[in-house]
Amino acid sequence: MLVRQAALGDKSAFAQLVRRHGPALYRYVLRLLGDPSDAQDCVQEALFSAWKNIAAFRGGSTIRTWLLVLGRNEAQKISQRRRPPFPQSGSRAPVDFDRVSAHVRNTHADPEGDTLENELLGALDAALLQLPERQRSVWMLREVEDLSYAEIASIIGASPTAVRGLLQRARTAIAGSLEEWR
Missing domain, CATH: 1.10.1740.10 (RNA polymerase sigma factor, region 2, helix turn helix motif)
Incomplete structure (x- = not known):
């Protein structure tokens, strides 16, 4: 309407x-x-x-x-x-964790828990920055914006099957980077 x-x-x-x-x-x-x-x-x-x-x-x-x-x-x-003539490391923006942190937020209000949460979010940010742009884009659209595979496919110009593959590779890479947090 x-x-x-x-x-x-x-x-x-x-x-x-x-x-x-x-x-x-x-x-x-x-x-x-x-x-x-x-x-x-x-x-x-x-x-x-x-x-x-x-x-x-x-x-x-x-x-x-x-x-x-x-x-x-x-x-x-x-x-x-x-785009600069040579890529600069660390030039990507950190992820806005407003929505992501809701999933990992410690329900107990304590300074130690807050510190651990901030460290975890920092580690997640670093892991996301290491992903190729398409994987990072797919991960953000699925995990942060909660879009369907078909919607993501439409946005990035790929098939839903390709989106699944990109998302799986992104999740695997992030899980590997966050292994110490398990």
């Missing part, structure tokens, strides 16, 4: 879509680009593209998936324009 209204030029309907899906779009492109300023530019370009092209949206995917595809495309453009 909101998509149809936005396609007819209803700015308030589009604003509701932005409020609903903008935070996930920002989290996703921030992790891809590693720079808050670049991520803001990327979201702005993706949303501008969405506004211009929303009438062409046919509902083959969810609006959220479509926006994430637009965001990924814009992030790739920005990344290609700003």
Whole structure:
């Protein structure tokens, strides 16, 4: 309903879509680009593209998936324009653990538990930074954004079977990196 209204030029309907899906779009492109300023530019370009092209949206995917595809495309453009001639280690953004930490949060409020949680999240961040971009992207879309394999496949331009493989390799690599935490 909101998509149809936005396609007819209803700015308030589009604003509701932005409020609903903008935070996930920002989290996703921030992790891809590693720079808050670049991520803001990327979201702005993706949303501008969405506004211009929303009438062409046919509902083959969810609006959220479509926006994430637009965001990924814009992030790739920005990344290609700003890529240094030689890769720099550690230049990726740390993962926003707001949603991930809910899964590993210690329910007992104690300083030792908080310290261990922070160390675990730091180790997870380091493990994620070691993943190739597609594996990291798939892991974040599944584990943080809770998207289906079909939605992720649509976003990264792969089959659901390829998404399963990428996710399995990402999980295996992360498990190996976090072996000392078991």
